[in-house]
Amino acid sequence: MAIPDAPRVIYDKNPLQEVISQLRFPPVLRIDAEPPVAFQELVRVDYPFYELKSAVQFPSGLPPEIAQMVSADLPFAGQRSHEFASQDRAWNLKLNRESLALTCATYTRWEDFRGRLAGPFQALVAQYQTPFCTRIGLRYRDVIRRSRLDLQDVPWNQLLKPWVTGALAPVETVDDVENMQAMAIIRLPPEASKTQVGFGLAQDPTQNNEIVFFIDADFFTEQQTDPTDVFQRLDALHKQAQLLFRWCITDRLHQAMGPHPLPAV
Known part of the structure; x- marks a missing residue:
């Protein structure tokens, strides 16, 4: 309509x-298998903070350091998510093997948001040859x-x-x-x-x-x-x-x- x-x-x-x-794009298993070092270098100026998250469910109360260590040794336990954040943490970028997502809580206009997404998407295509x-x-x-x-x-x-x-x-x-x-x-x-x-x-x-x-x-x-x-x-x-x-x-x-x-x- x-x-x-x-x-x-x-x-x-x-x-x-x-x-x-x-x-979203066809799965890129390399994103799960190795740290996105080259990708980070291309987005690090705008998104300096980084955190690795896993879909693995651990018992409540397990220290985060132990959970991350165990997750690193279980490559097939769950999909990993590489999360990047701006200096003020108002912009958050998430990369996993099937998608790239940008979230903003301080949106003002489309042109700003578009520009914040364009660089990471170009980095995705350059580093992982995303076909479509x-x-x-x-x-x-x-x-x-x-x-x-x-x-x-x-x-x-x-x-x-x-x-x-x-x-x-x-x-x-x-x-x-x-x-x-x-x-x-x-x-x-x-x-x-x-x-x-x-x-x-x-x-x-x-x-x-x-x-x-x-x-x-x-x-x-x-x-x-x-x-x-x-x-x-x-x-x-x-x-x-x-x-x-x-x-x-x-x-x-x-x-x-x-x-x-x-x-x-």
Whole structure:
């Protein structure tokens, strides 16, 4: 389906909690078998911290040093994950034998995120000769807190579009619903792209159990993609992500978050 077009903006009160991009590829067993020394050298300036994690499940209480030592001696016990982090630990890069993923908790604009992913992906292709990607994913997790926007007394059906609110839409139930969750899979342009979007109400234990509304949207394509075309597809997924969020919210919520035009890069 074609989501209605809307101008791109940046919000002063950005509701984004986390942005994740995961690029999957055919298994590269060498990533499990040996330390990614050359890969690290190519990403170390932006991601200086490193940690090796294993899927091996050890008994609770086992010292981390012992667990890592045992894991190193069990090459077939579980998939390893090489995790790199930026100096402020706001950006986290994860490499395993089947995927490369970047997670950010301080997202501001797409161009910054894209640039942070481009270098590691180039390093992946250079060091492991990745022939193509089997899945390209871009996930946006938004949490809308009315208290942050001075909208505590405004009902959800005045902030969100009817197709999102579900049981919150009728006037007679809007103030009584404490928990609601729904999920939809939507076909998107370009060809072979989709989004799996979950949305609903939840309690935020970090904010005195305030009732918040979350929108968790994973945009993806499972079409085999040549490395040279990966970022073109990511750009297209990002465009759909921007449009979907704007399609979910009313003008009142849009204005409350403080939109302003995108500054030039």
